[in-house]
Amino acid sequence: MQPRYLRKAIADTPRVAVYGTLKQGLNNAHWLKGATLLGNDRTTALTLYDIGPYPGAKWRPSKGVTIEVYRVNADHLAALDRLEDYRIDAPTQGEYDRQRLITCFGLAWVYLYNPSVLGKPAIREGGWPIPSTDHQHQR
Template identity: 60%
Template sequence: MNTPPLAIARTPLVVVYGTLKRGLRNHHWLQGAEFLGSDRLTTATLYDLGPYPGAKPEPSRGVEVEVFRVNARLLTNLDRLEGYQVRQPKRGTYDRAIHATTFGPAWLYLYNHDIAGCPAIREGGWPAAGSPHGN
């Protein structure tokens, strides 16, 4: 998606799909962010990595996500949590890319490493019902 960087820089939106979701163990990293709502992305597939999921830019039937408006400080803190390396994004744990949401273009953290043997989540959300991973 071609979105002018200035539009994103003014009011960055972030898509979360794992431990950053409301009620899960890392949500406190989003303290001060504005929750815009839930959405379903068909431009990403989640992979259950055990204690957290990773997204890959692959078509899906709709994975459940939450969208937040963040400021530059919160985005920097999320980058640190997700192991995003600004100068070498493909070398970090996660890269980030703009994906379309019903709330506008938003950053989505994409997992950089191998997902061989990890269960794919092509519809619904993480953690799966009854999974111990989310808390």
């Protein structure tokens, strides 16, 4: 049985929007095994930042970053909370905070990066991974 906060979170918002390594074909996509891909969307509410091996998102206007939206259950959300170091009792102290984002599929949970992005390259249009064959060598 999942904790009450997870059951409530899924009852209110049974979707998650992903913008980084959780996207199809990327290294963390397996965390969404069994979830239903509803489709792709673009959001101008977020700017992505190149943290290195993965991106982080902040509530900052952009020209439109690409996201995938999934229908998920409480087990998926619990696993994603662990992966993203989301802390229900101290959401700003983990690596990511889970908040709601408006998508064309309805409200969806999205994980926002808590640490500073000062000096990190911004991705204000398009998405992750950054289309560059040298991406891994830019650090």
